[in-house]
Amino acid sequence: MTHVAQELASQPDCWQVAAGMADGLAHRLPAAGERIAVVGCGTSYFMAQAYAALREGSGQGETDAFAASEFPAGRPYDRVVALSRSGTTTEVLGLLGRIGDTTRRTVVIGDPDTPMAAMADDTIVLEFADEKSVVQTRFATSALTLLRAHLGLHSNAVVEDAQVALAEPLPAGLVECSQFTFLGQGWSVGLANEAALKMREAALAWTEAYPAMEYRHGPISISTRSTATWMLGDAPSGLMDEVHATGARWVAGGLDPLAELVRVQRLALAIANARGLDPDRPRHLTRSVILSTAA
Numbered sequence: 439m440t441h442v443a444q445e446l447a448s449q450p451d452c453w454q455v456a457a458g459m460a461d462g463l464a465h466r467l468p469a470a471g472e473r474i475a476v477v478g479c480g481t482s483y484f485m486a487q488a489y490a491a492l493r494e495g496s497g498q499g500e501t502d503a504f505a506a507s508e509f510p511a512g513r514p515y516d517r518v519v520a521l522s523r524s525g526t527t528t529e530v531l532g533l534l535g536r537i538g539d540t541t542r543r544t545v546v547i548g549d550p551d552t553p554m555a556a557m558a559d560d561t562i563v564l565e566f567a568d569e570k571s572v573v574q575t576r577f578a579t580s581a582l583t584l585l586r587a588h589l590g591l592h593s594n595a596v597v598e599d600a601q602v603a604l605a606e607p608l609p610a611g612l613v614e615c616s617q618f619t620f621l622g623q624g625w626s627v628g629l630a631n632e633a634a635l636k637m638r639e640a641a642l643a644w645t646e647a648y649p650a651m652e653y654r655h656g657p658i659s660i661s662t663r664s665t666a667t668w669m670l671g672d673a674p675s676g677l678m679d680e681v682h683a684t685g686a687r688w689v690a691g692g693l694d695p696l697a698e699l700v701r702v703q704r705l706a707l708a709i710a711n712a713r714g715l716d717p718d719r720p721r722h723l724t725r726s727v728i729l730s731t732a733a
Contacts, residue, residue, distance in 0.1 A: 525552025
């Protein structure tokens with residue numbers, strides 16, 4: 439079994455651990471009313487998008503999400519929360535070094551012995567969820583689970599849905615599809631972006647992601663009999679019928695959106711296996727992106 443398959447399957451247990459840590463770490467996490475930015479790269483950026491939507495939507499305070507390289511210089515925040523499995527990503531380290539002393543730095547990392555820990559005012563280490571694989575699964579979803587639990591938005595039902603996502607067969611015919619589109623609304627837009635990334639990384643599949651209502655504004659034109667459209671969370675009224683009318687497959691997200699992401703991770707591995715790919719060695723990728731000084 440590949441590293442990524444083992445780590446993927448461990449997510450329900452990891453989520454229980456992460457959720458159980460939330461109360462004890464409350465003093466290191468954003469307080470209600472703080473104006474914060476959440477940053478990351480790749481998968482961590484998409485988790486930042488999901489968390490930002492959840493926090494602001496729950497009335498906890500203004501919350502923005504940025505790719506670390508796109509953080510707006512000079513914009514004031516009470517706190518910046520950085521998500522990074524490796525704790526070594528060049529763009530995040532650079533950003534933390536540029537933030538003024540009036541902004542609190544909180545980092546959520548997988549390895550305590552990394553440069554990022556030394557740059558933070560508050561460090562949260564999810565060592566139990568760290569990974570050997572290049573393709574992230576459990577660290578990212580555990581970090582989001584911790585943050586979600588801190589907001590009071592996690593329940594045992596989420597873990598149960600993840601167990602269902604691991605146990606039930608994947609929808610028939612998806613492995614043979616030529617293109618995949620993932621849709622979300624609100625916080626699940628970030629998860630849709632992450633779903634598409636997992637398919638690209640592990641399976642080299644042609645994938646896209648959009649807010650569900652935006653799908654009608656052009657992207658639906660690519661839908662055909664060989665494509666699949668997968669909704670993470672509740673779908674807007676009428677969208678399923680519009681996708682069916684194109685001849686494309688529609689996959690309804692009946693589980694919690696985070697558990698739906700687990701199903702997508704499984705699909706990515708199934709397609710990789712069908713194509714003879716090794717998901718532990720994704721093309722052109724490394725576990726952490728560390729740029730040269732010149733770059």
